[in-house]
Amino acid sequence: MSVPIKHMVVFTLKYEFDMVETKMFLEKSAAILSAIPQVQQFEAFRQVSEKTDYDFGFSMVFADRAAYQAYNEHPAHVDYVKQLWEKEVLRFQEIDFEQLT
Numbered sequence: 001m002s003v004p005i006k007h008m009v010v011f012t013l014k015y016e017f018d019m020v021e022t023k024m025f026l027e028k029s030a031a032i033l034s035a036i037p038q039v040q041q042f043e044a045f046r047q048v049s050e051k052t053d054y055d056f057g058f059s060m061v062f063a064d065r066a067a068y069q070a071y072n073e074h075p076a077h078v079d080y081v082k083q084l085w086e087k088e089v090l091r092f093q094e095i096d097f098e099q100l101t
Contacts, residue, residue: 002064004099007071010047010054011092017046017055025088029058032080038067054093068096 015021026044034042045057062068071077 005062005065005068006059006097006099007062007068007094008057008059008096009092009094010052010057012053012055012090013088014090015088021088025084026056028084029080032076032084033058033060036071036074036076038062038071038074054091065098 013022013025015025030042030044033039040061040063041059043059045059047055047057062071
């Protein structure tokens with residue numbers, strides 16, 4: 001049985017929210033990640049809760065574990081992590097859920 005996976009990551013950039021670099025990172029991320037074939041429902045968020053000190057979040061859905069694995073190994077994702085993510089993200093927390101119902 002194919003079970004969808006919801007992939008979410010919250011993160012803080014090395015830039016302040018209103019900096020051009022922040023806007024560029026978010027725009028590049030959305031363009032690169034949403035273009036990967038396995039990615040469904042890509043969304044980007046700004047944190048508003050005072051209960052956490054992460055500033056942003058990305059969310060996406062994969063059809064199943066195989067699609068999630070293919071995304072992780074996709075050359076565009078691998079390059080994105082090396083060229084953008086590792087250079088511009090200070091810290092992050094990643095969460096992956098399989099849908100129960």
